[in-house]
Amino acid sequence: MTARVLVVDDILANVRLLEAKLAAEYFDVVTAMNGADALEAVQRTKPDIVLLDVMMPGIDGIEVCRRIKSNPATQHIPVIMVTALDQPEDRVRGLEAGADDFLTKPVNDVALFCRVKGLVRLKMLTDELRNRLAADPMGLPSPDLSGVAAAGGRILLLDNNSAIAERIRTSLSKQHEVTLVDDPQKAVEAFGAAQGGFDIIIVNLDIEGADGLRICSQLKSVETTRQTPILIIVDPEDHQRLLRALDMGVNDYLIRPVDKQELAARVATQIRRHRYTEQLRLTVRASMEMAVTDALTGLYNRRYLETQLTQLIEQSANRGKLLSLLTLDVDFFKSVNDTYGHDAGDRVLQEVAGRIRGSVRGQDLACRTGGEEFVVVLPGADLSTAERVGERIRKTIAAKPFLLGPGSHLTITASIGVASLASPQDTVEDLLKRSDQALYRAKREGRNRVVPAAA
Structure with a gap:
């Protein structure tokens, strides 16, 4: 296991002994002889773990530990207190300062490598998670x-x-x-x-x-x-x-x-x-x-749609499988916002999303791509199957009035365009363009209907 260990002790012989033991196990060892140098070394070398003597002149080990653990930039670094006194009160003081573990002098090799390796392993896991969050x-x-x-x-x-x-x-x-x-x-x-x-x-x-x-x-x-x-x-x-x-x-x-x-x-x-x-x-x-879902509806967002649809199109082209999608637009949505307010409009979109989710399979990909527009990707579905799914969604949306507030209900409808992969050369843009064109036809022909893309 490769990791950087900071060894802190005011007695040179103790430092050299721990340094030799850890170096023999291929750890990268950094040393400090007092509390002030230890705090500087933590900032400069970014160790994976600190072995910290309790009894030191000036800034003692308890205070060094307290400062490491109170700094958000270093608080995740494990600290093992090394003490010549195996007294319960020493452990309590160390715990209150944030110490992760204790070793008693003379340090037993089994205990040393157990504590160090265990805490380093855990820090590596937390570092990976912290790095994901940082990015x-x-x-x-x-x-x-x-x-x-x-x-x-x-x-x-x-x-x-x-x-x-x-x-x-x-x-x-x-x-x-x-x-x-x-x-x-x-x-x-x-x-x-x-x-x-x-x-x-x-x-x-x-x-x-x-x-x-x-x-x-x-x-x-x-x-x-x-x-x-x-x-x-x-x-x-x-x-x-x-x-x-x-x-x-x-x-x-x-x-x-x-x-x-x-x-x-x-x-x-x-x-x-x-x-x-x-x-x-x-x-x-x-x-x-949050990176892949729409905050308002909980459906996937456009970025996730484009990423997944690219992969699904490639898989369908390589394996000869079917793939279709629906593009759905809520009819006269602007008038909902203008008449009832944006809060009511948000509730309509959330309810539409819920009705879409309840009308498709678990393997289908339901997304909100912006405003009142939704896209549903249907792996394995041909055009006629996709039309039936679209019709089921359309009826589900139109069948039951939407509750906008106490005593206020409104019937909502949706227009839906349907498209399927036409050739192995189809791209995401091709498929979305054909479903959009079918959606525009649905709106021109009177809305509240499902229209397949032209062959």
Whole structure:
């Protein structure tokens, strides 16, 4: 795994030791010897992760972490606090400053590479999502990690040792909702039954009567649980299974006996990161939808129509398949706006879009191309089939009056032109031009009718 690691410590021997270990695993290592230099290095080198000593003169590690996490430009960079004091209060201070994880000196190699690789892997995912948003023409902002709360999480605990499981459940239930499952076969079922899923899954790797590694593998292979962080509980000597679990994508681990403070800290970190990543995913999805859909009606927009229609025409030409489209225009729409106002006009367009959507197949492409004009692409349909679909849409629009306001109804009609691919040489412009010409004929001949393009 290639990533840039910033190592910060005021003792040169500690810096050189961590630098050597990380360089041996092919990490690009940057170093700093004090807090001020660390903050400058974060801005200059843009590290993928920071290993930060807590006890330093001047600006200590807690304050450096706080400044990194309070800056929107750097708050997504994971910070691991490295401390010689394994005290709960140190962890609490670090968490309050925004630290993502902790390591205790002398640093154990397994713990070091587990924490670093896990957090770097997660940062790479968030970087990809952030880059998509940065390139988004809609300009939607990235979520703010500092505003993501870790409290009130939903936890799935998989363990059939009742005594240990109950202690964990009791400890976490003060801040979170914990669902305890003692049968591995029911874990995915419990996930599906939970409204909105879980924020984290905790697995006892030594669960009785089952293979803990296989459970983790199954959870990572199922669509519903693939993105949910997994925290495992292992014995101190179980290094081999721990490494295998980390290789398959397990996010974090706890060594027995489980410290309640560390349990709470690691659960909070994973929940916070998971929620931030999910917010990023949702924002990216929303930006993609906004880029291809019409904001008023929810149908696809002209840009998406032209892109998809180009591909559909190429596929139809190459495979000899049929393709038709309808161009629809709401009759006398200007008078609706002039008489009842633009709000009423918008409601008419939304209702027209809904009636179109309810009259076509899932594979058909319904678009609003501007104003009161709509286009419906019908893959696999010949001209006569497309005419029947157009007639169904026309009747659906005309059959029921549109509600414009309390006690105000208006009958709306539409004119529709129909065209089909005529030859393998047809282009998007050719097809749209013929359907437009058929639409103009429909309007000239009295509106509220479906007219096919001339042969």
